[in-house]
Amino acid sequence: MSSAESDTRTRILQAAWRLLEEGAAGVRMSDIAKAAGVSRQAVYLHFPTRANLLIDTTRYVDEVKNIDDRLAASRAAAGIDRLDAFIQAWGDYIPEIYGISKALLAIQETDVDAAEAWRDRMRALMHGCAAAVRSLEETGQLRPDLSVGDASDLLWTLLSVRNWEHLRQDRGWSQEHYLDRTKWLAQRMLVAG
Amino acid sequence: MSSAESDTRTRILQAAWRLLEEGAAGVRMSDIAKAAGVSRQAVYLHFPTRANLLIDTTRYVDEVKNIDDRLAASRAAAGIDRLDAFIQAWGDYIPEIYGISKALLAIQETDVDAAEAWRDRMRALMHGCAAAVRSLEETGQLRPDLSVGDASDLLWTLLSVRNWEHLRQDRGWSQEHYLDRTKWLAQRMLVAG
DNA sequence: ACCATAACTTGACATCGTGTCAATTTACAC
DNA sequence: GTGTAAATTGACACGATGTCAAGTTATGGT
Numbered sequence A, B: 001m002s003s004a005e006s007d008t009r010t011r012i013l014q015a016a017w018r019l020l021e022e023g024a025a026g027v028r029m030s031d032i033a034k035a036a037g038v039s040r041q042a043v044y045l046h047f048p049t050r051a052n053l054l055i056d057t058t059r060y061v062d063e064v065k066n067i068d069d070r071l072a073a074s075r076a077a078a079g080i081d082r083l084d085a086f087i088q089a090w091g092d093y094i095p096e097i098y099g100i101s102k103a104l105l106a107i108q109e110t111d112v113d114a115a116e117a118w119r120d121r122m123r124a125l126m127h128g129c130a131a132a133v134r135s136l137e138e139t140g141q142l143r144p145d146l147s148v149g150d151a152s153d154l155l156w157t158l159l160s161v162r163n164w165e166h167l168r169q170d171r172g173w174s175q176e177h178y179l180d181r182t183k184w185l186a187q188r189m190l191v192a193g
Numbered sequence C: 001a002c003c004a005t006a007a008c009t010t011g012a013c014a015t016c017g018t019g020t021c022a023a024t025t026t027a028c029a030c
Numbered sequence D: 001g002t003g004t005a006a007a008t009t010g011a012c013a014c015g016a017t018g019t020c021a022a023g024t025t026a027t028g029g030t
Helices: A004-021 A029-036 A040-046 A050-065 A067-076 A079-107 A112-138 A148-158 A161-170 A175-190 B004-021 B029-036 B040-046 B050-065 B067-076 B079-107 B112-138 B148-158 B161-170 B175-190
Strands: none
Touching (some): A004 A040, A004 A050, A004 A079, A029 A040, A029 A050, A050 A079, A067 A079, A079 A112, A079 A161, A079 A175, A112 A148, A148 A175, A148 B161, A148 B175, A161 A175, A161 B148, A161 B161, A175 B148, A175 B175, B004 B029, B004 B050, B004 B079, B029 B040, B029 B050, B050 B067, B050 B079, B050 B112, B067 B079, B067 B112, B079 B161, B079 B175, B112 B148, B148 B175, B161 B175
16 A cells, blocks of 8 residues: 555554653664564664654654644633643643653753754743743733743743653652642742732 | 872762763763773773762762752751752752763663662752751741642752753853742742732 | 782773664565 | 565674773882
8 A cells, every 4th residue: 555654654653652651761773663563674764863763753742642732722711821721731741742752852962853853842832831921911910020031931941841750750749739739830930919 | 109099089080070061962981081091991990880980970079069068058047048048059059060960860861870879869959948948837938828848849849950951051041040030939939928 | 129919001802772784575556 | 477665684883881801010018
């Protein structure tokens, strides 16, 4: 069939995704090949390097999970409601992409393309943060002692995957508690009054 | 002389420290050996693995920079003053140990000893956070809607090296701005009224 | 001065993972 | 059937960590 190439490619992406999301540390190219039921060399036929495979896996997951639409949904609201919806959407998303995110963060140290891919991803989140902050400003709810820039930077930092990891894994917080406290803190931090 | 062994060992530690603090990515054992003016094998005579060398370098730096005393100094104050002093001390410390911290964080993914060493370091910081929060509570300044546990976890997360990196490197904040905003946020987050 | 010992050097080698290459097989399309 | 694209097989280069054994240098004790 005409999608034979695409089939194999997708099977590799899904295998990589699955392994990474299982939390397995040090996932090798041969592991992914085995999990996809193809030879190690077949993987290199579709992805030039391990870094590229991880980058494309990230894109694939974002596409399947439809991150853009999920974040865009928060745009329906305004002010504090929008802030809460944005945090809820992103906070719900993190556990679904934690494995692949961690792998991409790790390889980012040695691979410039992966670093750029991660920055790109963060840029999208940053835009969402800035938009939420601007909505607060428009509704007159943003603290007067905070610039839009500072507020966006702080919100973006608060919502980092590392902070989620810190609180959920290292400190044992539940996902619900994480979401509640993060929303709570975002309000303390950004909202006037 | 009797400190010949200790001399070489120290020179290796200092070389590792220097290279890592220069921000060089992917520092190899051979790089460290060359910088220390010894053979690569001499390094293995003193440190069994790269992970162990990084761990011992961290300890060495903490010792030379006297982190314990610097954090302990904040104990002189109480309540909000103590919180500020603690943030100032730790915030000033981060840029001095950023290179080695990053290396330890990176190798932590693959080496269990390094992971334990990092956790140990974080435990010390966590104790400082908890003590600062308890001081707030004793002076009646802790928000009533925050438990001591949650407050400590949040403060510890706020003060992570990753967040410093986020704001200083990725968002281009100055060290002064980082310190001001972090103190400001800690107060918004933890202090009643 | 001489010897014993510990530290260091030298050079070779094992291992592991990534990435490359060439020859071959499979399978589908025309 | 024949040609073409995709996948397999097995070998290899490379770079980094870590090991090993033999030889060298310096130091300290008698």
